[in-house]
Amino acid sequence: MVYENNLAFAKAQDEKDPLKEYRNHFYIPVDKEGNELIYLCGNSLGCQPKSVAQYIEQELNDWADLGVEGHFKEETPWMSYHEELAKPMAHIVGAKPSEVVIMNTLTTNLHLMMVSFYNPTPSRHKIIIESDAFPSDKYAVESQIHQRGYDPETSLILWQPREGEELCRYEDLETLVKEHGDSVALLLIGNTNYYSGQCYPIKKITDLGHNNGSKVGFDLAHGVGNIMPDLHESGADFAVWCTYKYLNSGPGSLGGCFVHERHHTDKNIQRFTGWWGQNKDTRFNMRKGFDPIPTAEGWQLSNPPILSMAAVKASLDIFEEAGMSNIRAKSEKLTGYLEFLVNELNNEHIAIITPSDSSQRGCQLSIQVKNADKSLHKKLTEAGVISDWREPDVIRVAPAPLYNNFEDVYEMVERLKKIL
Structure with a gap:
């Protein structure tokens, strides 16, 4: 142009x-x-x-008029409200609806994903992140390393720009992966970088990590609603994001999570669990053992905050219409x-x-x-x-x-x- x-x-x-x-x-x-x-x-x-006020007011009115029965009303019942968001959210991140869920907040979801996809051993315990990752990501990664009994001084590897430069080079990430080899358990990259605005190649990074035997995840806080990450085709193991930046859902609103479908039915995967991730057919049979929903919903913990979800829905409906x-x-x-x-x-x-x-x-x-x-x-x-x-x-x-x-x-x- x-x-x-x-x-x-x-x-x-x-x-x-x-x-x-x-x-x-x-x-x-x-x-x-x-x-x-x-x-x-x-x-x-x-x-x-x-439209946010209208969407939230609808739920406030249902709460006032129906009380607990609002969970089962005919239009957008609270029980399945989060399911209404899966399809438009999947269109934005390039995933299947079964691979995405709106839940919790960004860093909470990041911790939940690292519980599942950071499984350190004495020989494979390192995490690679970009050196100028958003501070919350760095804090979360350091705390996960500590919690697993390792030391960030030796287990956290920084992908950083060359001296005198502001941007990270992909070939330097390749060098890091080759240098640390089988000791790398996870590549966790913040895409797009909050400081520089640089967008990293998701598919190439995913292939690089997987070819090394590492898990690969992305923080899309500055990417969702902004770039087109094509998460399913990239093959990334997981991704997390917030919805209050480009997705316009309000200050401190809910986060989103992607888990690739190949992990959905893995009964051996580690995870922190809660009752909203339980099989929907037996969720209210309180004495049943945990049987995870075989989608990204299986990583849910608590029933969702409907008023916040209404704001998310208002914005996603606009994205769905605009394309x-x-x-x-x-x-x-x-x-x-x-x-x-x-x-x-x-x-x-x-x-x-x-x-x-x-x-x-x-x-x-x-x-x-x-x-x-x-x-x-x-x-x-x-x-x-x-x-x-x-x-x-x-x-x-x-x-x-x-x-x-x-x-x-x-x-x-x-x-x-x-x-x-």
């Missing part, structure tokens, strides 16, 4: 955007005077769908335009550390401000642009294709230019 650095071009692109009406499905945050802000922070918290392939296509154009405009600034203090290849990133661009502190980001916020800052020197900007447009991107860079 050939871009132009002017407002008329941005407006023309918005006018012919097939997804343009979806912006009206969301509340855009406003300033004290009620003017819409330029909200480019969906990588941290997505905007609220306008993930259409969302991704717009995202590539929109982020490409942002990259073009930032490069047009031709400012020696500004650099984009996110890969320029659209197949190696989602919609986030990480803009590095050389020799700067957080003051530039503060001024950008005061100018009505909502992005976020990550130490030591990066402003993260993420135009979300469902509610952001070309004019947002153009205006953001114009305001940045004035501040500079």
